[in-house]
Amino acid sequence: MATPSAKKMTKLSVELVKSLPDASSLVKCLSATKSGLNERALEFLQQQQISGEDFLELTQSDLDSRWLEIGPVKSILRKIDIIQKGEELIEVAYFIAKKPLVVGDIVRYVREGKTYDCKVTEFDDISLSVSLTYDGKDYASPKFMELKTIEPLERWILNTVGLGESSQQNDLDEKFHLIRAGVELGSLKEVRELYHST
Secondary structure (H helix, E strand, O other), rough: OOOOOOOOOOEEOOOHHOOOOOOHHHHHHHHHOOOOOOHHHHHHHHHHOOOHHHOOOOOOOHHOOOOOOOOHHHHHHHHHHHHHOOOOOOEEEHHHOOOOOOOOEEEEEOOOOOEEEEEEEEEEOEEEEEEEEEEOEEEEEOOOOOOOOOOOHHHHEEEEEEOOOOOHHHHHHEEEEEEOOOOEEEEEEHHHHHHHHH
């Protein structure tokens, strides 16, 4: 009997939680964390319209003044503490459920101790553009149309920074990593496979 594969997890950053604009996005995010959150606590956050930034600022006094039961209060305060310490894990699938890339993502390539970061500046169903700062100069990619794989983007980055096209595709996939909201989601190969499996 085959066992289900473990869900790929990554650290949940304070930066990501702060960026959550409303209660719905906060509840969705907290539900995807490794330890989850008490159902009553999630209902409370939704009812009180708590954003990510507001969540991180909640205090015992705030929660007591809303007549919330002790269990959900403790659950919320414990979750805030774990997130602020950088010890909370979240499913990578949470980040890529809708799109493998979004505007603001960073595609990072590391070679021989040097890091090359490209920021996704435009991405929709038919095209992708990125910007790259390298050696003090800004570069804007052409629009990659109907991008079925990430390979054209990888090749453009390598050519722009003068590294050529010497690597095999599998090698490239492992060296390019996706960063979203300050969280490294894994190699582009892993992200692609996870996206296609969801």
